[in-house]
Amino acid sequence: MSVRALLGRLASALVTLVLISIVSFAVIQLPPGDVISNWVTQQEIVAGSNLPPATYEMLRERYGFGESLPVQYLKWVGGFFRGDFGFSVIYDGAPVAEIVGRRIGMTFLLVILSLIVAWGIAIPLGIYAATHKNRFSDYLLSNIALFGLSIPDFLMAVVYLFVAVFLLDTNYVGGLFSSAYENAPWSLERLVDFLKHLAVPLFILSIGGMAGTFRIMRANLLDLLDQQFVETARAKGLAERAVIYRHAARIAINPLISRLGMQLPVLLNGTIIISIVLDLPTLGPPFYRALIAQDMYLAGTVLMILAVTLLVGNLIADLLLAWSDPRVREG
Amino acid sequence: MSDRRTSVPGVPEPAPGSALPAVSGAARGSTLEPTVEASVSEADAYRLLTVRQLMWRKFLSNRLAVLSAFVLIALYSMTAFAGFVAPYDPQDGVSRLSYAPPTPLRFRTEEGDFTLRPFVYGLKSERSTKTFMLEFVEDTSVRHPVYFLEHGEPYRLLGIFPATLRLFGTRDPDARVSLMGNDQRGRDLFSRIVYGGQVSLSVGLVGVAIMVLLGSVIGTLSGYFGGWFDSLVQRAIETLRVFPEIPLWMALSAAIPPTWSPEWVYAGIVVLLALLGWTGLAREVRGLTLSLKRRDFVLAAEASGASTARIVRRHLIPTMTSHIIVTATLAVPVTIIGESALSFLGIGVRPPMMSWGLLLSDAFKVQVIALYPWMLFPALFILVTVLAFNFFGDGLRDMADPFS
Numbered sequence: 001m002s003v004r005a006l007l008g009r010l011a012s013a014l015v016t017l018v019l020i021s022i023v024s025f026a027v028i029q030l031p032p033g034d035v036i037s038n039w040v041t042q043q044e045i046v047a048g049s050n051l052p053p054a055t056y057e058m059l060r061e062r063y064g065f066g067e068s069l070p071v072q073y074l075k076w077v078g079g080f081f082r083g084d085f086g087f088s089v090i091y092d093g094a095p096v097a098e099i100v101g102r103r104i105g106m107t108f109l110l111v112i113l114s115l116i117v118a119w120g121i122a123i124p125l126g127i128y129a130a131t132h133k134n135r136f137s138d139y140l141l142s143n144i145a146l147f148g149l150s151i152p153d154f155l156m157a158v159v160y161l162f163v164a165v166f167l168l169d170t171n172y173v174g175g176l177f178s179s180a181y182e183n184a185p186w187s188l189e190r191l192v193d194f195l196k197h198l199a200v201p202l203f204i205l206s207i208g209g210m211a212g213t214f215r216i217m218r219a220n221l222l223d224l225l226d227q228q229f230v231e232t233a234r235a236k237g238l239a240e241r242a243v244i245y246r247h248a249a250r251i252a253i254n255p256l257i258s259r260l261g262m263q264l265p266v267l268l269n270g271t272i273i274i275s276i277v278l279d280l281p282t283l284g285p286p287f288y289r290a291l292i293a294q295d296m297y298l299a300g301t302v303l304m305i306l307a308v309t310l311l312v313g314n315l316i317a318d319l320l321l322a323w324s325d326p327r328v329r330e331g
Numbered sequence: 332m333s334d335r336r337t338s339v340p341g342v343p344e345p346a347p348g349s350a351l352p353a354v355s356g357a358a359r360g361s362t363l364e365p366t367v368e369a370s371v372s373e374a375d376a377y378r379l380l381t382v383r384q385l386m387w388r389k390f391l392s393n394r395l396a397v398l399s400a401f402v403l404i405a406l407y408s409m410t411a412f413a414g415f416v417a418p419y420d421p422q423d424g425v426s427r428l429s430y431a432p433p434t435p436l437r438f439r440t441e442e443g444d445f446t447l448r449p450f451v452y453g454l455k456s457e458r459s460t461k462t463f464m465l466e467f468v469e470d471t472s473v474r475h476p477v478y479f480l481e482h483g484e485p486y487r488l489l490g491i492f493p494a495t496l497r498l499f500g501t502r503d504p505d506a507r508v509s510l511m512g513n514d515q516r517g518r519d520l521f522s523r524i525v526y527g528g529q530v531s532l533s534v535g536l537v538g539v540a541i542m543v544l545l546g547s548v549i550g551t552l553s554g555y556f557g558g559w560f561d562s563l564v565q566r567a568i569e570t571l572r573v574f575p576e577i578p579l580w581m582a583l584s585a586a587i588p589p590t591w592s593p594e595w596v597y598a599g600i601v602v603l604l605a606l607l608g609w610t611g612l613a614r615e616v617r618g619l620t621l622s623l624k625r626r627d628f629v630l631a632a633e634a635s636g637a638s639t640a641r642i643v644r645r646h647l648i649p650t651m652t653s654h655i656i657v658t659a660t661l662a663v664p665v666t667i668i669g670e671s672a673l674s675f676l677g678i679g680v681r682p683p684m685m686s687w688g689l690l691l692s693d694a695f696k697v698q699v700i701a702l703y704p705w706m707l708f709p710a711l712f713i714l715v716t717v718l719a720f721n722f723f724g725d726g727l728r729d730m731a732d733p734f735s
Contacts, residue, residue, distance in 0.1 A: 019570040030586035058588045143395070150721045154675060155710050158691065162707060183397040269577040273672060279697070287578060291585035291678065303582050307574045314573070 009318060013311055020307045028300035048097045070210030090289055096301045097099050099286055104305065107282040110275075112265045114202055119210030120258070126217025127249050133222060142212070148211035153270040156204040157277035164200070201278055209263055213256060220252035224255075255324045260317035265310050271307070341641055366515035386730045396726020399719035406716060407608030410528035418500040418508055423484075423681060425507070428454065428517035428527055430703050432468050434509050441471055450474045453506035475506035481548055512705035514693055524709055527685035530728040532716065534686070535663040541605035542612055542666075543659045547651070549609070550616025551643050561617075568610040579607060584678045600679055604669045612658050619651050631685040653731035660724035664717040672712050687713050 023197035040056065059065075063086065064075040079085060085096040127140045224230060225248055233243045275284030283302050380388070409416050434665040436449040448734030452469040461468045472658060501508055511520040536728030553564040580603065587599045622631060624647075632642050647657075673694065682689070687709040694706035695697065 002432055015566070016573060019566070021574060023570065023574065027582045027586070030583070032588065054546050146721060147727060148720045149720065150664065151714065152717065154672050154674065155714060158695065158700075158707070164702065223554060265572075265575045268575045272575065273577055278674065288581070288676065291581055294585070299582055299585075303574065303578055306578055310575060 006319075009315065013315055016311055017308065020304055021077055022073070024300045024304035024307070025076060026304055026330060028074075028076075028296040029069065031294045033298060074225065083303040085142060085182060087116050088286075088298040089295040090288065090293045091286075092300070096298050098219070099298065100283065100301060101307060103281055103283050103286065106280070107268075107271060107275075107284075108309075110198075110202065110205065110271045110280070110282060113198075114205040114209060114267055114271070115263070117202060117206040117307075118213055118263075119204070122210040122213035123217050123253070123256075126214045126252075127221060128246065129214070129218045130225065131244060138218075142218070145211040145214045148207045149205065149215075153156035153204065153208065153292045154273045154277055156207065157201075160200055160204055161278065201274055201280060205274055206268065209267055212263065212266070213260075216256060221248055224248045224252050254321065257317060257324055258322045260320065261310075261314040264313040264317075268310065270307055340579035341553070351366045358363065376624045378538070390726050390730040393703055393726040393729055396729075397721045399722040399726070402715065402719040403723060406528065406712075406719070407532060408533050409525055410487065413529055414488055414494065415496060416498050417525040418497055419519040419522045420484060420486070421518060421526040421685060424516035424518040425513075426517050428507065428509070428513045429515055431509065431513040431517065433512040433704075433705055434507070436508070436510075436608060440474065441694050446476075448476050448478075450476045451501060451506060453503070457692065466650050471508075474526060475501040475503050477508055509633055510704065511708045514690075514706065519704065520690070520708060523690055524687065524712055527687050527690050527709065528712065530684060531667060531670060531688065531713070534604065535596075535667040535720075537661050538601045538605045538608065538670075539662050539667040541602065542662060545605065545609040546612030547648065547655055550613035551620050551647055551651075553613070554617035554620030555639070555643065562611070564617075565619070568613060571607060571610050576607065577667070577672060579675065580604065580673060581678060583607070584673050593681050597680050597684060598674065602604060604666050607664060608666060608669075612655070612662065615654065615658055616651060619654060619720055620647055623647055641671065643705045643721055657724060657728045657731050660720065660727055664720040664723075665718060667720070 062075070064072040068232040076086065083097050085100070087093050088096050088099055091099055111278065125141060129141045132138050221244075223242075230243060230248055231245045234240075240249075271282055272287065274289045275282040279285055283306070287299055287302040290296070290302070431454055434451045434454070436451060439445055440450075448695055450537055451472050451474075453473060453475060454467045455470045456465045457468045458464070458593075473602040477499055478501070479499050481497055481500050481502070483500045485493060485495050486497075488494040499508065507519060509519045509521060511524065514520055514523065553561045565645070583603050584600060587596055587603075591599065629642060629646055632646055637645075670679055670686060671688030671691070674686045675692045677692060679690055680686050690709040691707070694703075694709075699706055
């Protein structure tokens with residue numbers, strides 16, 4: 001990718017960024033009433049206290065309630081540059097940036113790990129199926145993949161909850177830590193506990209990606225194995241292993257990288273919904289709670305951050321493709 | 332080495348599960364193979380088939396797709412004739428039967444005699460001597476035969492015609508047949524699933540119908556005209572697609588005012604799913620239009636003075652129909668999952684309306700899953716429907732390209 005193309009791509013991403021913030025702002029504005037009034041009402045119900053009028057006025061001024069929508073939008077966006085994304089009602093007025101900051105790391109960790117698991121399992125299986133085309137194992141794998149592609153993540157999570165309750169631990173109520181390690185500092189035991197809890201959600205999350213990756217890998221490799229350069233490699237007397245792994249499979253991976261941009265949203269979707277069902281410490285549960293309680297700054301900000309993540313993910317996928325495919329780089 | 336043999340180009344090999352030999356492969360291989368005569372005459376025989384016949388053969392050769400088609404027909408007719416299939420009214424709860432387990436259909440009496448007509452035993456609750464909890468015990472003193480095509484409680488067939496005929500049921504209203512158990516309020520889960528399917532399954536069809544309309548019209552226009560309209564549409568699609576779909580569905584669905592009636596909420600959710608889902612189809616149709624509009628038949632139509640509307644309607648859309656149908660079929664399960672997920676999380680359709688996702692949300696508590704596992708039955712229905720649509724769509728995709 002030439003520098004020029006890269007700059008063009010960045011400029012386009014910048015425009016999309018603005019559009020994303022507008023859509024997120026619209027989501028914040030959709031429910032009736034404004035966030036501050038909701039918060040004030042909630043404070044009155046829960047704490048029985050009234051907000052000092054000065055604070056109330058300050059918040060109104062800060063977020064521009066009562067002013068026109070464009071002004072409100074600009075005030076909201078302006079806050080980003082100071083790290084201010086608004087405040088959350090359900091977390092007692094804590095800044096949204098803080099709540100999101102605490103959970104965003106785990107969200108990305110889950111997405112990236114599930115991508116690694118999905119690719120790590122699906123690529124070898126795809127190669128195997130393509131080199132054993134029309135055999136029973138190929139047929140079986142292909143149908144299992146279609147099956148895996150069909151199972152909605154949240155159903156898998158519910159079923160897992162069912163299995164976990166019956167087989168593993170009758171006290172399991174979700175989360176990524178046993179109650180003993182919930183608030184403990186990191187240690188070897190805590191890490192082991194964490195990995196034990198992580199394994200199954202990670203597996204559930206990877207199934208969709210695995211199935212998709214497998215299908216693409218198999219189809220790509222089948223196409224490539226019919227091409228002349230493969231024939232040439234064989235004619236040179238290369239071992240079949242070298243032909244497949246060093247020549248064909250190496251190229252068959254490229255479309256997977258360019259599909260990364262389509263795979264990330266699927267994984268992010270899965271992470272969010274599985275986290276809600278299993279109560280994992282990612283952005284899912286606060287997002288869900290915020291929506292139910294109409295805590296719109298939190299909900300809108302999470303939505304925006306997820307979208308921005310995907311935007312950045314797409315850019316990275318483009319760069320990776322340029323790195324792995326010389327045709328993209330030069331042309 | 333068999334690995335090598337299967338991947339050598341030019342050797343004809345049937346596609347998996349296909350009865351058709353690959354015609355193009357046979358033609359290519361014929362110069363090398365000793366069986367020139369056989370492959371040529373075989374190719375000739377197949378050339379006599381019309382495209383439509385070829386497509387049919389292609390579809391029928393995919394057994395999973397055919398099976399899925401039957402499953403879908405069965406599911407949709409079950410929900411269309413919900414009143415007939417469901418033995419009880421879905422809202423009619425018997426508090427005595429709160430969380431009563433599924434009643435087994437029995438064919439063998441206590442004395443060990445076999446009866447062709449299945450029967451059930453009534454349930455009575457007894458306090459367990461061990462746990463002191465109320466437990467359901469079958470009252471084996473009276474057998475309640477299950478009769479088919481019996482007149483039962485009145486209902487409205489297709490929501491219009493008053494009817495009383497039911498597919499099955501017992502004659503004693505106190506001994507109920509609950510194939511899939513009862514929920515907290517003692518309502519028959521099977522009846523609720525049958526009625527819930529009306530929402531779950533129709534969301535897919537109605538939502539996708541709107542999607543097809545939006546996607547094909549916008550996609551064709553954007554591909555055919557290009558220019559500013561195209562850039563605008565592409566930008567809108569790009570923005571919509573950069574949002575992960577489930578969180579965006581959730582955010583918009585949560586914004587549906589709580590004051591709306593259940594019917595309006597249902598309509599709102601269908602429209603919402605459609606408005607966020609048309610982008611994939613629009614992209615595909617745009618790509619197809621771009622490649623089609625340079626083809627001779629479109630240029631010929633243009634040269635002979637056909638209007639744009641006519642070209643789009645008579646030439647572009649019919650050529651793309653098979654692609655649109657395949658994409659639309661594969662969009663149905665996505666929409667069904669969307670509605671199920673939203674209802675499951677409590678931000679979809681609202682009671683008294685039922686959908687499979689909403690029914691499943693009753694099971695979304697660890698204690699419920701542990702004690703009353705039959706509450707997970709709606710999950711099975713969602714799964715089977717989604718699988719059937721995916722396998723069916725896969726079959727249609729092969730069918731749309733009968734020459735491969």
